[in-house]
Amino acid sequence: xxxxxxxxxxxxxxxxxxxxxxxxxxxxxxxxxxxxxxxxxxxxxxxxxxxxxxxxxxxxxxxxxxxxxxxxxxxxxxxxxxxxxxxxxxxxxxxxxxxxxxxxxxxxxxxxxxxxxxxxxxxxxxxxxxxxxxxxxxxxxxxxxxxxxxxxxxxxxxxx
Amino acid sequence: xxxxxxxxxxxxxxxxxxxxxxxxxxxxxxxxxxxxxxxxxxxxxxxxxxxxxxxxxxxxxxxxxxxxxxxxxxxxxxxxxxxxxxxxxxxxxxxxxxxxxxxxxxxxxxxxxxxxxxxxxxxxxxxxxxxxxxxxxxxxxxxxxxxxxxxxxxxxxxxxxxxxxxxxxxxxxxxxxxxxxxxxxxxxxxxxxxxxxxxxxxxxxxxxxxxxxxxxxxxxxxxxxxx
Ligand code: SF4
Ligand code: SF4
Ligand code: FES
Ligand code: FES
Numbered sequence: 001x002x003x004x005x006x007x008x009x010x011x012x013x014x015x016x017x018x019x020x021x022x023x024x025x026x027x028x029x030x031x032x033x034x035x036x037x038x039x040x041x042x043x044x045x046x047x048x049x050x051x052x053x054x055x056x057x058x059x060x061x062x063x064x065x066x067x068x069x070x071x072x073x074x075x076x077x078x079x080x081x082x083x084x085x086x087x088x089x090x091x092x093x094x095x096x097x098x099x100x101x102x103x104x105x106x107x108x109x110x111x112x113x114x115x116x117x118x119x120x121x122x123x124x125x126x127x128x129x130x131x132x133x134x135x136x137x138x139x140x141x142x143x144x145x146x147x148x149x150x151x152x153x154x155x156x157x158x159x160x
Numbered sequence: 161x162x163x164x165x166x167x168x169x170x171x172x173x174x175x176x177x178x179x180x181x182x183x184x185x186x187x188x189x190x191x192x193x194x195x196x197x198x199x200x201x202x203x204x205x206x207x208x209x210x211x212x213x214x215x216x217x218x219x220x221x222x223x224x225x226x227x228x229x230x231x232x233x234x235x236x237x238x239x240x241x242x243x244x245x246x247x248x249x250x251x252x253x254x255x256x257x258x259x260x261x262x263x264x265x266x267x268x269x270x271x272x273x274x275x276x277x278x279x280x281x282x283x284x285x286x287x288x289x290x291x292x293x294x295x296x297x298x299x300x301x302x303x304x305x306x307x308x309x310x311x312x313x314x315x316x317x318x319x320x321x322x323x324x325x326x327x328x329x330x331x332x333x334x335x336x337x338x339x340x341x342x343x344x345x346x347x348x349x350x351x352x353x354x355x356x357x358x359x360x361x362x363x364x365x366x367x368x369x370x371x372x373x374x375x376x377x378x379x380x381x382x383x384x385x386x387x
Contacts, residue, residue: 036320049303049326050319058308 005030006038010045017048020056024063033064061115069104069111071149074128078117081124089125090114092139096146109153110146167235182226182237183211193239194248194268196255196338197289198227202298207290209251210268214238223247248272254279256355259287261348264338266356274355281353285339286316292333302326305333 009026013019023042027034034057043050057063075090090112094100097110104111118126123135127142134145163178169186176185181204186193196208204227214221215229216236226239238244252272255265257279265287290307293316297303304327308317318324334340343356 039320049297051303051306051324054317054319055306055308059310 006041006045010042014045015047017046020046020048020053021060024053024057028063033067035065061113067104070109070153071130072111072113073146074113074115074118075101076116076118076124076126076128077114078121078124080117080121081126084125086125089127089137089139089142092142093146096143107153109150165231165233165235167231167233167237169237170239176231178231180231182213182215182229182231182235184227185231186226186237186239191239193226194252194271195227196264196268196287197291199291199295199336202291202294204228205290205294207288208255210248210255210272212244212247212251214241214244245273249274253277255287258282259284259339260353260355261285261342262287262339263341263343263356266343269355277355281350283348283350283353287338288314288316289338291336291338292316295332295336299332300328300330302328302330304328 006027009023009030013023020042023046024034027038027042031038039053039057040050042048043053046053057065073093075086075093077086077090090101093112097105097112099105099110099112101112101114118128118133120126120133120135123133125137127134127137127145129145129149134141164175165178166173166175167182167185168174169182169189169191172189172191174185174189176188180188183193183195183198183204184200193211193213195211197206198204198208198211204225206225206228209225211226212223213226213229214237215224216238221238223244226237249272252265252269253274256269256274257277259265260277260281260283288307293306296305302324304324305316305318308315318327345356348354
């Protein structure tokens with residue numbers, strides 16, 4: 001499956017080392033993470049040393065090298081959000097889901113991640129869920145958010 | 161054709177080919193500017209910051225790393241002022257605290273006049289100087305190791321964490337690594353790190369002649385012009 005899906009991403013970008021970040025971004029978006037297999041394929045196709053691909057992929061927070069949950073909860077830990085209690089929210093989320101930040105729940109439904117500023121400090125504390133921004137977070141809003149995602153996830157599995 | 165420029169380093173007028181770095185020019189003329197990450201035949205990345213100098217422009221001085229500073233006509237450089245010595249001492253102190261189990265780093269610390277280490281010892285086995293990474297890509301042409309991660313998680317690793325198939329096993333990376341030679345007093349376990357005392361004669365010399373060459377052992381391995 002993988003080679004075929006990479007094909008469409010690599011189309012028209014082969015042997016163009018400067019496309020590395022764009023390709024990694026697309027793979028991240030499509031697969032949810034960047035596997036070693038994908039990195040090796042990218043290195044071959046773009047003509048970038050594997051070390052370089054690995055270095056770039058490990059440098060940016062936006063790239064994940066482990067499979068992530070269906071719903072990625074990203075908690076902003078930047079200065080502005082921090083002073084408004086981001087730390088408490090993070091410990092609430094880890095407590096509710098039973099995983100640490102950077103980990104994925106066993107049912108594959110949630111991952112918790114941290115970033116150091118989403119650039120919308122005035123709206124802090126900010127939590128994003130699969131890219132959708134939730135501003136002025138507080139414990140009860142966070143609880144509701146997690147609950148509703150969980151319910152949606154359960155309905156989906158019972159539908160199948 | 162080689163073009164030459166004249167510049168002033170610590171009051172001495174020197175003439176060197178254009179394109180050289182200030183650090184190279186100084187070393188060539190026997191002016192010792194302590195350095196760690198610089199290797200003559202590799203590109204410079206300015207990661208250790210030890211080679212800082214004052215670059216005087218219109219009477220105002222800017223502090224910058226001399227290995228990444230190219231020589232220019234009529235440039236005025238001061239490598240050994242009170243201000244520089246103080247900053248450099250602090251940098252060296254941070255380096256020994258970070259990685260005390262290295263002869264080169266212990267030597268640099270003594271050379272820069274560090275008397276005590278006020279920071280907690282971390283006993284790391286890498287100072288992220290990038291010598292190994294650069295030699296692997298620039299000389300071995302292998303790109304078998306590189307920096308991974310960022311911030312405090314930055315480290316040297318091979319692609320995907322396992323020995324790269326491109327490594328030609330030349331071992332230059334190990335040869336150039338400042339961590340590969342232990343201090344004269346041997347390996348220090350975590351908890352017993354200290355400033356190596358075996359170089360006390362050097363310490364006195366560094367005291368008597370602040371900023372002068374103390375014929376540190378460093379010079380031999382680090383391409384000092386006097387060896
Ligand atoms: S031994 Fe391998 S990793 Fe080290 S410089 Fe040579 S090719 Fe690179
Ligand atoms: S392994 Fe050695 S040479 Fe490489 S960056 Fe670390 S200290 Fe420098
Ligand atoms: S600190 Fe959270 S958005 Fe900037
Ligand atoms: S030698 Fe210039 S910064 Fe290391």
